[in-house]
Amino acid sequence: MTKSQTLFISSLVLAPMAATAEVSTPKQIADRPSAHCQAPRWAPDGSQIAYEVYDPSKDTRETWILRLTADGRRDGDATEVSAGRAQAADLLGGRKPPVVEFEWAPNMKLLSRPYVFSSRGANKNFDLFADGDWLTKNPGNDGQPSWSKDGRYIAYASQQKDSGDIYAIDLQGEANPIRLTFWPTATEFHPKFAPTGRTLMFTRAQSGSKGQDIGVIQDTGKPQETLRMVTEWPGDEIRPSWSPDGRLIAFYANKDTRSDKVFDLWVVDASGQNAKKLASNVVVDEATGPAWAPDSSAVFFVQQDFKTDNPVKWVRADGSAHGTIDTGTQLNGDVSAFGKGDRIMLAFKALGQKGSTEKTWERLFLVTLTLADLKADAP
Numbered sequence: 230m231t232k233s234q235t236l237f238i239s240s241l242v243l244a245p246m247a248a249t250a251e252v253s254t255p256k257q258i259a260d261r262p263s264a265h266c267q268a269p270r271w272a273p274d275g276s277q278i279a280y281e282v283y284d285p286s287k288d289t290r291e292t293w294i295l296r297l298t299a300d301g302r303r304d305g306d307a308t309e310v311s312a313g314r315a316q317a318a319d320l321l322g323g324r325k326p327p328v329v330e331f332e333w334a335p336n337m338k339l340l341s342r343p344y345v346f347s348s349r350g351a352n353k354n355f356d357l358f359a360d361g362d363w364l365t366k367n368p369g370n371d372g373q374p375s376w377s378k379d380g381r382y383i384a385y386a387s388q389q390k391d392s393g394d395i396y397a398i399d400l401q402g403e404a405n406p407i408r409l410t411f412w413p414t415a416t417e418f419h420p421k422f423a424p425t426g427r428t429l430m431f432t433r434a435q436s437g438s439k440g441q442d443i444g445v446i447q448d449t450g451k452p453q454e455t456l457r458m459v460t461e462w463p464g465d466e467i468r469p470s471w472s473p474d475g476r477l478i479a480f481y482a483n484k485d486t487r488s489d490k491v492f493d494l495w496v497v498d499a500s501g502q503n504a505k506k507l508a509s510n511v512v513v514d515e516a517t518g519p520a521w522a523p524d525s526s527a528v529f530f531v532q533q534d535f536k537t538d539n540p541v542k543w544v545r546a547d548g549s550a551h552g553t554i555d556t557g558t559q560l561n562g563d564v565s566a567f568g569k570g571d572r573i574m575l576a577f578k579a580l581g582q583k584g585s586t587e588k589t590w591e592r593l594f595l596v597t598l599t600l601a602d603l604k605a606d607a608p
Contacts, residue, residue, distance in 0.1 A: 249552065249553045249554065249555040249604065250543070250552060250553070250554040250555065250598055250602045250603050250604055251598065251602045251604070252554055252555060252556065252575075252596040252597065252598040252602065253301070253596050253597040253598070254557070254596075255556050255557045255558055255582065255594045255595070255596050256301060256302060256303075256594065256595045256596070257592055257593070257594055258278070258295060258297070258301075258303055258576070258593050258594065258595050259280055259293070259295060259307065259592060259593035260590070260592040260593070261282050261284075261590070261592075262590070263284065263286060263590065264282050264283060264284040264285075264590065265282070265283045265284075265285070265578070265590055265591040266280055266281070266282055266578060266590075266591055266592050266593045267280065267281050267282075267283060267515055267562075267563050267578045267591055267593075268280060268281040268514075268515055268516045268517065268563055268578075269563060269565040269576035269577065269578070269593055270331060270332070270333060270517070270565060271333075271565055271566075271567040271574075271576065272333050272337060272343075273333055273334075273335055273336065273337060274337055275297075275567040275569060275574065276296060276297060276337075277294055277295065277296050277297065278294070278295050278297060278565075278576055279292055279293070279294045279295075279310070279331045279333070279344070280292070280293055280295070280576075280593055281293075281329065281331070281516075289325070289327065290327040290328070290329050291309055291310075291325075291327070291328060292309070292310040292328040292329065292331045292346060293307040293308065293309050293310065294307060294308050294309075294310060295307040297595075300597070301574050301595045301596075301597050309328075310328045310331065310344070310346060311328065312326055312328060312346075312348040312358050312361075326348045326349040327348060327349065328346050328347075328348050329346065329347050329348070329355075329372070330346055330347040330372045330373050330374065330516070331344060331345075331346045332344060332345050332346065332374045332375060332376055333376070334376055334380065335376050335377070335378045335379070335380050336380055339380050340359065340360045341360060342359075342360050342361060344359070345357060345358065345359040345364065345374045345376065345383055346358055346359075346374070347370075347371065347372035347373070347374065350363060350365075350366060352366070352368065354367075354368070354369060354370045354371075355370040355371055355372050356371050357371050357372070357374055357383070357385055357398075359383070364383070364398060365385070365387070365398075365406070367387055367389050368389060369387060369388035369389040369390070369393075370387070370388045371385055371386070371387045371388075371396075372385060372386055373385055373386045373418055373419050373420065375420045375421050375422050375429070376422065377422045377427050377449075378422060378423075378424060378425060378426070379427070380400070381399065381400055381401050381402075381427075382397045382398065382399055382400065382422070382427065382449060383397065383398045383400065384396070384397040384398075384409070384420035384422060384429055384449070385397075385398075385420065386417065386418040386419065386420065387406075388416075392412070392413070392414065392415060392416045393416040393417060393418055394408060394409070394410045394411070394412075394416075394417055395408075395409040395410045395417045395418075395420045395429070395431050395446075396408050396409060397409055397420075397429075397449055407449070407452075408452075409429065409446055409449060409452040410431065410433075410444075410446075410452070410456070411453065412433065412435075414435065414436050415433050415434060415435045415436065416433070416434045417431050417432065417433050417434075417444070418431065418432055418434070419431060419432045419468075419469075421469065421470070421471060423471050423475045423499075424471055424472075424473050424474070424475045425474075425475045426475070427448065427449050427450075428445060428446065428447050428448075428475070428499070429445070429446045429449055430443065430444070430445050430446075430459075430469055430471065430478065431443075431444050431445075431446070432444075432466075432467060432469065433458075440462075440463065440464050440465045440466075441465040441466060441467055442458055442459075442460050442461045442462070442466055443458070443459040443460045443466050443469045443478065443480060444456060444457065444458045444459060445457055445458075445459055445499065457501070458501070459478060459497060459499070459500075459501040460480075460482070460497065460501065460504070462482060462484040463484050463487070464482065464483040464484040464486075464487060465482065465483055465489070465492075466480050466481070466482045466484075466495075467480065467481050467482070467492070467513065468480055468481050468513060468514055468517065468518035468519070469518050470517065470518030470519050470520070470521065471521075472521050472525040472546065473521055473523055473524070473525050473568075474524075474525045475499065476498065476499055476525065477496050477497070477498060477499065477525065477546060478496065478497050478498075478499055479494065479495070479496045479507075479518060479519040479521065479528050479546075480494075480495055480496075480497075480518060480519070481493065481494060481495070481511065481513050481518070481519075482495050485506070485509075486510075491510055491533075492510075492511060492513050493506050493507075493508060493509045493510065493511060494506070494507045494508040494509075494511045494519060494528065494530050494544070495507065496528065496546055505547070505548050506548075507528060507544045507546075507548055507551075508530060508532065508542070508544055508551070510532070510533045510534075511530050511531060511532060511533055512530070512531035512532070512533050512539055512561075512562050514562065514563050514564070515562070515563055516563075517563070517565065519564075520564045520565055520566040520575070521566060522543075522566065522568060522573060522600060523566070523567075523568025523569065523570075523573065524568075524600065525546060526545060526546060526600070527543050527544060527545050527546060527600075527603060528543065528544055528546060529541065529542070529543050529554070529564045529566055529575060530542055530543075530544070530564065531561050531562050531564060531577075535560075538558075538559035538560055538561075538583060539559070539560050539561050539562070540553050540554070540555075540556070540561065541553070541554045541556050541561050541564060541575070541577060542554065543603055550605035550606075551605065551606055552603055552604050552605050552606050553606070554575070554596070554598070554603075556575075556577070556579070556594065556596050557582055557583055557596075558577075558579035558580075558581065558582050558583060558594050559579060559580055559581060559582065559583050559584075559585065559588070560579060560580040560588065561577050561578065561579045562577065562578050562579070562591075563577055563578045564576075564577045565577065571599045571600050571601065572597065572598075572599055573597065573598050573599065573600070574595060574596075574597050575595065575596050575597075575598070576593060576594070576595045577593070577594060577595075578591040578592065578593055578594075579591065579592060579593075579594050580592075
């Protein structure tokens with residue numbers, strides 16, 4: 230046996246074996262010729278999924294809704310979400326207004342159309358729409374809506390002045406939106422209500438080189454008194470997402486890399502304590518943050534590793550174990566999870582199945598698995 234053969238066999242014996250989760254055969258649930266399908270968002274009951282279609286040649290953005298069967302298969306054709314206003318199209322020179330930043334209502338019976346989104350309005354800026362009508366008509370852009378879980382409030386980012394602030398609409402009370410953030414030289418955006426109560430998370434971008442940080446308003450009725458910053462680190466902390474139990478926040482940060490192109494996955498208590506890095510060099514989602522297992526025990530993300538086609542991975546929230554999910558797809562991103570009991574459905578975008586030479590247009594795929602299927606890599 231040659232020395233090179235000995236080294237090769239030794240590497241097979243000594244190298245840690247990567248475990249992959251046992252998942253269903255990947256189902257392609259959405260595709261569009263010459264356009265990207267991205268940003269999947271699960272309905273609160275898991276019966277439907279909304280996604281965005283972006284056509285770069287026409288610079289158009291649409292949102293579509295697809296019904297799914299209990300086992301995650303397509304149930305009929307997708308339907309397009311529309312602002313329902315011919316006036317908006319007229320203002321755009323006959324072009325169809327975009328529908329972006331879609332957010333499901335917390336209850337599918339709350340409205341006849343149980344969602345809110347941002348689209349171009351009467352002043353050619355972006356306004357919020359719900360149930361087929363305008364919610365806001367401000368001089369600046371309104372977007373990134375988030376609905377409180379009790380259905381009463383819709384928080385959103387509004388650029389009524391030079392910098393953006395967070396506002397909230399009380400659907401049962403105040404006629405005028407409530408302003409929640411007041412920094413004169415910072416921009417606040419991406420509000421996200423906690424899974425329980427009315428605690429609201431947001432991202433703050435300061436002028437200069439101070440970067441982006443994560444803040445929380447504990448009581449939207451007392452925004453200035455109950456506001457606290459969760460992170461104020463060097464660099465950027467972006468795309469935060471709540472754990473289903475509301476105790477933890479997962480997000481992407483570059484404080485260790487000091488690069489605007491290389492981000493790590495972190496988790497922190499909602500109080501701002503016990504920050505922990507869970508994974509290095511991850512793919513940052515286009516719009517949403519890291520996806521959570523239904524019991525808040527694990528986080529799903531995409532590893533930035535072109536040699537293995539950017540695989541979907543998981544990691545325990547306490548950092549104790551991690552592994553790979555064999556989705557059978559390549560160059561993945563935008564992972565979104567829906568769970569009921571022990572069963573999890575993962576929707577995500579990918580540039581086709583592994584081995585495909587068609588790597589131009591992103592499509593949406595879906596796999597199902599259980600918590601027991603998450604097999605940890607060897608240490």
